[in-house]
Amino acid sequence: MRKFIKYSFVDLIQSYWTILYFVFFLVVTSTILYFSADMTKSIVSMMNIVLVLIPLVSIVFGAIYYYNSREFTELLLAQPVRRRSLILGQYSGLALSLSISFTAGITIPFILKGIFASEHLPDFLLILLAGIGLSFSMSAIAYATALKHENKILGFGISLFIWFFLAVLYDGLILILLILFKEYPTDSLAIVLTFLNPIDLSRVMIMLGLDIAALMGYTGALFLKFFGSFTGIAISVFSVLCWIAIPSFLMVRIANNKDF
Amino acid sequence: MIEIKGLHKYYGNHHVLKDINLDIGEPGIYAILGPNGSGKSTLLKSIIGLVNPRQGTISVNGISVAGTHAYRNEISYLPQIARFPDNLRVFELIRLIKEIRNEEADESELVNLFQVESDIRKRLRNLSGGTRQKVNMILGFLFDTPYLILDEPTISLDPVSLTKFRKIISEKKEQGKIIIYTTHIMNLVEELSDHIILLLEGRIIFKGGLKDIYGKTGSSSLENAISMLVDKNGK
Amino acid sequence: MYRLCSILINILLCASVSGGVLEVGQNKAHGTLKRAISQAHTGDTLLVYPGTYREGTIEVDKPLVIIGKDQPVLDGELTYGILRVLSDSVVIRGLTLKDVGISYVDDLAAIRLVKSKHCTIESNRLINAFFGIYLERSTDCIIRNNHVLGYSEHEMNSGNAIHLWYSSRNLIEGNHAEGHRDGIYLEFVDNSTVKNNLVENNLRYGLHFMFSDDDYYQGNTFVSNGAGVAVMFSKNIRMEDNDFLDNWGSSSYGLLLKDITDSEIRNNRFNKNTIGIYAEGALRINITGNDFIRNGWAINMLGSCNDNTVHSNNFLHNTFEVTTNSKRNHNNYDGNYWSDNTGSYDLDRDGVSDVPYRPVKLFSFMIANMESSTILMRSLLVDLINHAEKMAPVITPHNLMDHIPLMKQVEHD
Numbered sequence: 012m013r014k015f016i017k018y019s020f021v022d023l024i025q026s027y028w029t030i031l032y033f034v035f036f037l038v039v040t041s042t043i044l045y046f047s048a049d050m051t052k053s054i055v056s057m058m059n060i061v062l063v064l065i066p067l068v069s070i071v072f073g074a075i076y077y078y079n080s081r082e083f084t085e086l087l088l089a090q091p092v093r094r095r096s097l098i099l100g101q102y103s104g105l106a107l108s109l110s111i112s113f114t115a116g117i118t119i120p121f122i123l124k125g126i127f128a129s130e131h132l133p134d135f136l137l138i139l140l141a142g143i144g145l146s147f148s149m150s151a152i153a154y155a156t157a158l159k160h161e162n163k164i165l166g167f168g169i170s171l172f173i174w175f176f177l178a179v180l181y182d183g184l185i186l187i188l189l190i191l192f193k194e195y196p197t198d199s200l201a202i203v204l205t206f207l208n209p210i211d212l213s214r215v216m217i218m219l220g221l222d223i224a225a226l227m228g229y230t231g232a233l234f235l236k237f238f239g240s241f242t243g244i245a246i247s248v249f250s251v252l253c254w255i256a257i258p259s260f261l262m263v264r265i266a267n268n269k270d271f
Numbered sequence: 272m273i274e275i276k277g278l279h280k281y282y283g284n285h286h287v288l289k290d291i292n293l294d295i296g297e298p299g300i301y302a303i304l305g306p307n308g309s310g311k312s313t314l315l316k317s318i319i320g321l322v323n324p325r326q327g328t329i330s331v332n333g334i335s336v337a338g339t340h341a342y343r344n345e346i347s348y349l350p351q352i353a354r355f356p357d358n359l360r361v362f363e364l365i366r367l368i369k370e371i372r373n374e375e376a377d378e379s380e381l382v383n384l385f386q387v388e389s390d391i392r393k394r395l396r397n398l399s400g401g402t403r404q405k406v407n408m409i410l411g412f413l414f415d416t417p418y419l420i421l422d423e424p425t426i427s428l429d430p431v432s433l434t435k436f437r438k439i440i441s442e443k444k445e446q447g448k449i450i451i452y453t454t455h456i457m458n459l460v461e462e463l464s465d466h467i468i469l470l471l472e473g474r475i476i477f478k479g480g481l482k483d484i485y486g487k488t489g490s491s492s493l494e495n496a497i498s499m500l501v502d503k504n505g506k
Numbered sequence: 507m508y509r510l511c512s513i514l515i516n517i518l519l520c521a522s523v524s525g526g527v528l529e530v531g532q533n534k535a536h537g538t539l540k541r542a543i544s545q546a547h548t549g550d551t552l553l554v555y556p557g558t559y560r561e562g563t564i565e566v567d568k569p570l571v572i573i574g575k576d577q578p579v580l581d582g583e584l585t586y587g588i589l590r591v592l593s594d595s596v597v598i599r600g601l602t603l604k605d606v607g608i609s610y611v612d613d614l615a616a617i618r619l620v621k622s623k624h625c626t627i628e629s630n631r632l633i634n635a636f637f638g639i640y641l642e643r644s645t646d647c648i649i650r651n652n653h654v655l656g657y658s659e660h661e662m663n664s665g666n667a668i669h670l671w672y673s674s675r676n677l678i679e680g681n682h683a684e685g686h687r688d689g690i691y692l693e694f695v696d697n698s699t700v701k702n703n704l705v706e707n708n709l710r711y712g713l714h715f716m717f718s719d720d721d722y723y724q725g726n727t728f729v730s731n732g733a734g735v736a737v738m739f740s741k742n743i744r745m746e747d748n749d750f751l752d753n754w755g756s757s758s759y760g761l762l763l764k765d766i767t768d769s770e771i772r773n774n775r776f777n778k779n780t781i782g783i784y785a786e787g788a789l790r791i792n793i794t795g796n797d798f799i800r801n802g803w804a805i806n807m808l809g810s811c812n813d814n815t816v817h818s819n820n821f822l823h824n825t826f827e828v829t830t831n832s833k834r835n836h837n838n839y840d841g842n843y844w845s846d847n848t849g850s851y852d853l854d855r856d857g858v859s860d861v862p863y864r865p866v867k868l869f870s871f872m873i874a875n876m877e878s879s880t881i882l883m884r885s886l887l888v889d890l891i892n893h894a895e896k897m898a899p900v901i902t903p904h905n906l907m908d909h910i911p912l913m914k915q916v917e918h919d
Contacts (some may be wrong), residue, residue, distance in 0.1 A: 018367050025358035051800065051823040052845060053301035055884075063886060086410070089319045089348035091340050154308050181668040182887035189879050195365070211885070218884050225802025225825035227754040227780045228873075231880045270282070270313075271321040 015087075016107070023076070023108035032068065032109070038118025044124045050131045051221075053124075054138070058217050061142045064212055065147040066178060066180045069109055070170045072151025076105050080162050087190020098266045099259060102154045109146040114139060134220040141213035144251045149174070153260035158265045162187065176208045185211075189228045198233050209254040212247060272296040273318060273418065273449070278327035280313055280473075287313050289473040291327070295466075298447040300440065304497060305470035309455040311349065315422050316468065317453070319348050329420070344372070349411030349421040353403045358395035361387070363404055364395060368410055381409045384435055400427060408432070412439055419443060421452035427460065437463065457493045465488045469500060477503040528582045529579075531555030539564050539572075539580075549712065554578045566591045566598075574600035577631060583604040587614035587637075594623040598630060606635040608663060615640035615669070616654075619647065627652060637665035638686065641673040649678045657684035661709050665847065666691040674698060688714045689731065690719065701725050711736040711762070714752075715743060723748065730754070734779065736762040743769040748784055750776045759784040760801070765782065770794070773918055776801055782824070785811050794818050797919045803829055814834040820866070820915050821845060826881070828906065829870035835906035839865065843912040863911040866902040868895035 023029050039060060047053040077084075080101065087097055094204045117139070126135050153170045160166035185204050189197050205211045219226065219238055226235045278291035295301060296326045314320040318329060320336055320343065326336045328335050331342045355364055365378050382388055385405040390398060400407070404427045415439065425433055440463055443450055455459060460467065460481075467484055471478035477484060477500055481493075490496040528542045529535050530552055536542035540561050542552050543762035550570040558579045560857065563586045566572070570593075576773045578601060585607040589598065596619075603616040615637035618623055624648040632638045638654035641647060649668060658664030665682035667690065669677060682704045683689035684800040688704035692698065693716040700723035705712035713735040715721065720742045727749040728734035734750040736759075737743055743766065752762030760779035761771070765787040773795045776782035782801040784794070788811045796819045798804035804824040809832025816837065821827045822845045841858075850859035869888050872879050882888050895902055 014367070014370050018359070019412035021363075022356035022358045036841060045881050049822075055823070058884070059886075059889075080354075081358065082350065082352045083356055085321060086348070086350050086355075087371065088321055089343065089346075089350065090368065091373075092371060093340055163740045179886050179890075182882050182885045186875070186879065186882060186887070189876055193876055197876075197878040201878045211881075214884055215881060222802065222825045222883060224754065226880065227758060228756050228802060228880070229876070231802075231877070232756060234881060237680055268323065270280075270323060271316065 012096040012100045012103075013090075015097050016103045019104025020107050021104075022129045023104060024111070028075075029108050029112050031165070032072075033069060033112035033116045036113055037119060037196065040117045040120040044120050047163045050124070050126075050129055054131050055221065057138055058214075058221070061138055062210055062214050062217075063178060065113065065142050065145045067174050069106075069146050070153040070174045071167075072109060073102075073105060074149035074163075074167050078155035078166070080165075080247075088271055092254045094266045095263045098108055098158070098262055102151060102262060105154070106147040106150045109150060112144045113142050113146060117142070134217065135214065137217050137220055139260075141217060144254075145209060145213055148251065148254035148258065151255055151262065155262040155265060156257045158262055159267060180200050181211065182206050195207060201259035202234065206246065206250045211252060212250055237244045272332055273451075274328075274333075275318070276328050278314075278317060278329065278343060279325045280310075280317065280322060283382060287473050288317070288324075291475060293471075293478070295451065297466075298444070298449055299465035300367055300444055300463050301449070301451045301466045301468060301495070302464040303451065303453045303468045304459065304460065306501065309470040310403065310473040311470055315420050315453065317345060319343065319420055344374070345416055346418040346420055347411055347414055347416045349419070349424050351405060351422040351426065353407035354404070355395040355406070358394055360394055361391045361398070364406070365410065365413070368413070372414060374414055376413045376415070378409055379411055381412055382438075385432060400418050401429060401432075401441065404428060404448060408436065408439075412443075417448055419448060419450045419452075422448065423455075425454060425455055425456055457497070461493050469497060471501055471504050474504075476500055486487045513787070525549050527551045527553055529553050532557055533823075543568075543796070562586045564589050564623050566593060567595050568593050569595035571597040572601070573597075573598070574602070574630075577602045577865050579764070582614075582616070582825065584608075587612070587616070588617055589617045591617070591619045591622050591625060595625065596622065597626045597628070599626070599628045600630065602631040602633065603635060605634040606637070608636045608665075610663075612755065613637050613640060613665060613669070613712065615665070616870065618642065618643040618672075621634060622647065626650070631655075632667075635667075635716045637669050638667040638683070638868070639669070641670045641676065643671070644673045645675045647673070647676045649676065649681060651680040653682045653792060654684070655682075658686050658709055661687050664709060666714075667708070668706075670695045670698070677701075678703065683712075684708065688712070689728075690714070692716065692718045699723070703727075704729075705734075706730055708732065714738075715740045722746075728753065728760070733757075733759040733762045735760070736764070737766045737769070738762075738764040739766070741767045741769065744772075745770065745774060745910075746772045748774045750774065750779055750782070752777070753779040755780060763788045766791065772797060776804065781806050783807075785842070788814055790814065792817070795916065796820075798822065798824055798827075800824060802826065806830070807837060808832065811832065817841050818912075818916050818918075819843070822915075826867055826870040827865035829866060829874070830903060830906065831874065833901070833903050835903040837906075839906065839908045841910050841912060842908055844908065850911060850913060858910045859912055859913055862907045862909045864899070864902070864907045865895050866906050867892045868902055871901050 031236055038123045043053050121135055152173055156170045158164045205215050272323055273295040275291050275293040280288035305311050317324055336342050369376055375404055386404050390402055466480055484496050488496040488499045507602050525916045528550055529547050530539055530542045534555055536559055539559055543654055545661045548569050548587045554574045556576045558581050560581045560583055580588050580603045582605045584605045588603045606616050607614050615633045616635035618628055618640040620642045621645040623646050627639055630648045631694040632654040634657055639649055654667035666688040667686040669691045672694045676698045678700045680702050684706045686708050686709050689708045689712045691714045695718040695721050702725045704727050706729040708731045710732045712731040715737045718740045723743045729751045731753055734753045737871045753760050758780040760776040760784045763785040767789040769791050771793045775797045782798045782804040785807045791814045795814045800823045801824045803826045804821050805828045814837040816839045820841045827844055827846060844863055844865055847863045853860055869892055896911050
């Protein structure tokens with residue numbers, strides 16, 4: 012598997028798209044840091060970009076990468092290798108190169124701005140972790156979807172719908188549920204639903220740092236207590252890992268039953 | 272020895288391979304022929320393990336291949352379409368394949384033969400279609416394996432390369448290897464092949480030597496012989 | 507002016523009238539405070555030497571200066587109130603008073619002034635007092651540089667650090683009040699000044715006004731109290747240069763205003779409170795030149811508030827800037843700087859955005875009605891809903907807006 016991670020990483024890290032992605036984060040982060048009066052505002056802006064854009068780019072990029080390397084994958088599969096190693100290797104190389112572009116793109120400007128001496132260091136690290144987690148989970152979803160659907164347009168369509176669902180619709184559904192069950196205590200429901208969506212989970216983790224004062228209100232304090240507790244953090248980490256592991260598992264299953 | 276027994280394959284509801292039975296044991300060159308969509312590529316892909324059979328078994332050297340991968344050490348495969356990672360260089364690609372197969376090989380002879388020395392450090396995205404096909408050939412013939420499976424190997428080769436291709440194939444045959452390939456070029460088949468397998472709508476309608484096909488149809492040209500067999504077995 | 511005169515007179519009285527010095531201590535002329543007081547004459551000074559004095563409640567019934575040398579300890583043995591001042595012009599300085607009894611009938615205090623005038627309570631340490639310093643119908647007194655430290659855990663059985671009742675024209679300055687129910691409690695207290703105190707970790711309020719008018723508090727710091735300051739049923743209160751920090755909790759405010767009129771809130775800093783200012787029944791309040799930084803809600807102004815002005819303040823990175831529970835707005839929010847105002851532009855370069863700004867988010871209404879929707883904070887969906895509401899207000903008050911939002915932060919201090 013290491014060989015495949017290496018090759019797809021080496022291939023991708025030199026691609027125009029990866030470089031563009033890196034430059035994009037570099038420029039946007041620098042611009043935000045330059046124009047915002049202070050770090051808090053920059054952190055909030057970065058959070059919005061990370062939560063919306065990383066899932067979208069990871070999904071699109073994941074699908075493109077699979078469809079583009081379709082024929083080469085076939086050639087590799089004709090070699091004495093396990094399908095599982097190849098597919099997981101390619102996916103890991105992809106997720107790694109996305110994560111590294113993103114990490115380098117936002118870290119360089121923040122370091123130059125002195126993030127390590129700032130009280131916002133934890134917020135920044137959370138954003139970084141959330142971005143990496145989202146890169147891995149969303150590109151896994153895209154890769155599994157693309158493997159499942161040979162038809163590119165269908166594959167892209169489904170991937171984009173998954174993004175839209177997780178980024179916007181899902182929260183709408185939560186809202187509707189909360190309104191429907193307004194008469195009942197819905198706090199635990201809200202917590203459980205949050206764990207089921209990687210974008211929401213990332214958002215809540217970052218929010219805990221940024222809106223600590225507001226969260227001290229009654230229900231908010233409950234969330235703060237839960238997500239801030241050891242159990243909360245453990246479940247969060249576990250949930251993120253699930254969001255990487257389950258699509259990866261599906262990816263392998265789909266690949267094993269697939270005709271190339 | 273490649274043995275295929277009772278092989279069936281469906282794509283959805285489409286029955287692509289119907290009850291294929293083949294024994295390929297005798298060294299030589301096997302041409303798999305048939306109209307477009309008759310299942311030639313699917314048959315090759317089934318042997319190499321890219322396609323999972325619905326029913327039936329395939330074994331190589333007496334061992335069933337289902338779910339295994341080690342047997343592919345014995346096989347070289349040349350895919351129909353050559354597309355490689357855009358950003359790798361040619362030598363990196365060759366090195367990669369060697370690493371993956373965990374097998375040493377010397378490509379210099381092939382590189383010389385196909386005259387791609389000057390391209391060896393170029394990125395694959397900057398190569399012309401023809402050069403890419405040559406790279407594909409190099410990868411296909413790089414390893415010394417008892418079996419070679421070639422899917423439409425000649426499709427975008429220039430006449431010079433085609434000649435070289437013939438030369439390599441003949442050499443491999445001399446060395447006692449089994450070469451299985453698909454093609455549409457009949458004079459190539461007449462010139463090179465020892466055995467012919469003719470597929471129609473997923474079914475083998477003829478297998479045997481070149482002479483047998485002439486004998487069976489009474490035709491002197493392969494093209495005619497095949498048309499006759501196809502017409503006879505068609506609806 | 508009057509207050510200044512009274513302070514001067516106080517000092518002069520102490521200095522000029524003082525006659526002899528009575529030493530109190532184990533091997534001194536007087537073994538107990540009680541004996542010394544009974545033998546002292548008006549204006550005498552009691553010099554209390556180090557030691558622990560367990561004398562129950564000590565009454566001071568004549569103008570005396572009681573000075574502790576190296577913080578002698580007066581112990582209430584968890585049973586008594588300690589000093590009970592019944593005379594004018596008493597000075598109490600440099601004592602440590604500890605372990606006052608808890609009573610649900612009497613408000614036992616470490617130092618209690620009853621109907622006294624011109625007294626000075628200064629540089630004392632009060633530890634584990636039920637009530638610390640308690641002024642009852644006492645005027646023109648100074649409470650300065652005392653440290654009142656309590657260990658209260660429940661509001662029900664705890665008292666206030668500094669408690670004034672029907673006591674006007676007093677100065678409370680430079681004290682450190684912590685760990686009580688209220689840090690400083692003023693009921694029916696007029697014309698008094700509270701300045702430069704540090705008030706922290708009190709269960710209920712840092713500073714609490716009830717039915718008190720014409721007061722001034724300035725330069726205080728209120729940290730981590732249930733609420734920083736509560737001003738209730740009062741008028742003409744001036745609040746300037748105070749820091750309200752980290753007052754966190756479900757009903758936690760930097761500043762709680764309830765039925766208060768004609769007051770000034772100027773140049774204060776509200777930092778990381780769950781709610782910066784919570785106002786209910788507030789009339790004609792002028793909120794000017796304050797910084798609201800990283801609060802949950804900078805201002806929650808209920809529908810019962812009218813004719814208030816919010817002007818020249820900086821609203822920086824609050825989760826919510828302004829919220830209300832009403833569809834109508836009768837207050838003025840013009841001319842502030844809002845860090846969330848991202849749609850501002852200034853083509854005519856007059857320092858004021860050319861488009862008005864609505865600081866109320868629909869989502870704050872949602873949270874008020876449905877607390878668990880907090881979990882959706884900062885989601886794309888909520889941003890979209892907030893934007894839609896700002897374009898065409900349906901639920902939020904349509905006229906609650908800053909018509910002249912500032913392009914840059916207000917510089918003050």
